[in-house]
Amino acid sequence: MKKFGQVAGSVTLAAVVGLGGSPAQAAQAAQAAQAAQAAQAAQAAAAPAAGLPGLVAYVRGGDVYVGKGTTEQRLTTGGGHARPRWSPDGRRLAVLHQGRVWVMAADGSGRRRLSTRPAGGASWSPDGGSIAFASLSCTGGPGVYRISATAAGAEPEVLFPRDCRGEELPEETTAGPATGSLRERLQYDNAVAWSPDGSRIAFRGGDCESVYDACLTIGTVTTGAEQTVEAYGGGGTQNRGFAVVPSWRPDGVKLSWTAYRQGETAADDRPVHLVEYDTATGTKRTVGGALDRELAYVDGDRAVVTSRNNGGSWLTVLGLANGTRTLLRSGSQPSIQPLPR
Structure with a gap:
C-alpha cells in the first residue's frame, strides 16, 4: 500500500529568518507570508460558491478530515490514514489505516477493520454492501479482492x-510506507475504483503486466475479463510511466486517472498530470494542470483534485470544460460525499 504525506503550504517566520536576511527583510518577508495566508483564507472562504453538494473527505498529515465551505471536522488521530472513500449513501467512509481497510460512520465513530490483508485504496460497490480493494494476488502482482462491508468476520474473495479465483489466498505481507518524490510515492498506488453500475472495476496492473512494464485495467466483475486502457514500456511502446488512482464519473461514461510519462524524447515527457478517458470512444484528454492528481468527480462538469499550492498539497475545484480553479483548503486524496438518495 502506498500512502501519501501532506504538508500545508505556509511560510513561517523562523524559516524566513533562517534565510540569513536582515531583521527588516525578515519582517517584510513575514508580512508577505501573512498576506499570502490571508489570500489563501479568502480563496477558501469563497469555496462555497463552487456549490459542492456534500462534504469532501480528505487527508492532511496522515489523518482524515471532512469539510464543506470554511468548516472542517477531524475524524481520525495518530496518522497512518489514507484514501478515504464515501459509501454510496454518504453515511460511511472506507479508509486505509496502517495499510488495512477500515470502515467508519461519517462522523468517525464505529470504526471497524474489515480485513487483516494489506490493501490498496478501497472502493464501494454501488449498493454499499461490498468493498473492493487491491492486494497481492496468486500471481505475485496486484490483484483485486471483494469483501462484505457489513458482515462480521467476512473473508475476502478474489x-x-x-485465474486466481478459487485459488488459495497468498500469504499476507507487510509493506512499508511510500517515500521519495511525488512521482515515486504515486507510482505503485493501488487504489481501485468500482464503476457506478457495479459491472466493472478499474485498477492498476492486471494481465497486461505480462506485456507492459506498467498498465491500468478495467475488469468485468462477472466474467473476470480485462481491458487494458493505458500502458507504458514493453509491447512496442517507447515510453515509461504509470497510470494510477482511477476515478469514475457518476454516469460511468468517463474514467480519470493520475498519470506520469517519460517519453522517447524530452518533448514527450509529461510530469504528474490527470487523464480523462471516454469509455465509449476510447479517446483520452489531459485535464487540469501540471502536478494535479487524484481527481474526484463532483458531476459531469466539475471535480475536486489535489494540486500544488505554495509548496503544499491543496484541494482544488476544477472546471472540467473551462479549466477554472477554486482553492478549497490544504489536503489531498479527496472523495465527494454523494447526495442522499
Whole structure:
C-alpha cells in the first residue's frame, strides 16, 4: 500500500529568518507570508460558491478530515490514514489505516477493520454492501479482492486476476510506507475504483503486466475479463510511466486517472498530470494542470483534485470544460460525499 504525506503550504517566520536576511527583510518577508495566508483564507472562504453538494473527505498529515465551505471536522488521530472513500449513501467512509481497510460512520465513530490483508485504496460497490480493494494476488502482482462491508468476520474473495479465483489466498505481507518524490510515492498506488453500475472495476496492473512494464485495467466483475486502457514500456511502446488512482464519473461514461510519462524524447515527457478517458470512444484528454492528481468527480462538469499550492498539497475545484480553479483548503486524496438518495 502506498500512502501519501501532506504538508500545508505556509511560510513561517523562523524559516524566513533562517534565510540569513536582515531583521527588516525578515519582517517584510513575514508580512508577505501573512498576506499570502490571508489570500489563501479568502480563496477558501469563497469555496462555497463552487456549490459542492456534500462534504469532501480528505487527508492532511496522515489523518482524515471532512469539510464543506470554511468548516472542517477531524475524524481520525495518530496518522497512518489514507484514501478515504464515501459509501454510496454518504453515511460511511472506507479508509486505509496502517495499510488495512477500515470502515467508519461519517462522523468517525464505529470504526471497524474489515480485513487483516494489506490493501490498496478501497472502493464501494454501488449498493454499499461490498468493498473492493487491491492486494497481492496468486500471481505475485496486484490483484483485486471483494469483501462484505457489513458482515462480521467476512473473508475476502478474489475478483482479479480471474485465474486466481478459487485459488488459495497468498500469504499476507507487510509493506512499508511510500517515500521519495511525488512521482515515486504515486507510482505503485493501488487504489481501485468500482464503476457506478457495479459491472466493472478499474485498477492498476492486471494481465497486461505480462506485456507492459506498467498498465491500468478495467475488469468485468462477472466474467473476470480485462481491458487494458493505458500502458507504458514493453509491447512496442517507447515510453515509461504509470497510470494510477482511477476515478469514475457518476454516469460511468468517463474514467480519470493520475498519470506520469517519460517519453522517447524530452518533448514527450509529461510530469504528474490527470487523464480523462471516454469509455465509449476510447479517446483520452489531459485535464487540469501540471502536478494535479487524484481527481474526484463532483458531476459531469466539475471535480475536486489535489494540486500544488505554495509548496503544499491543496484541494482544488476544477472546471472540467473551462479549466477554472477554486482553492478549497490544504489536503489531498479527496472523495465527494454523494447526495442522499
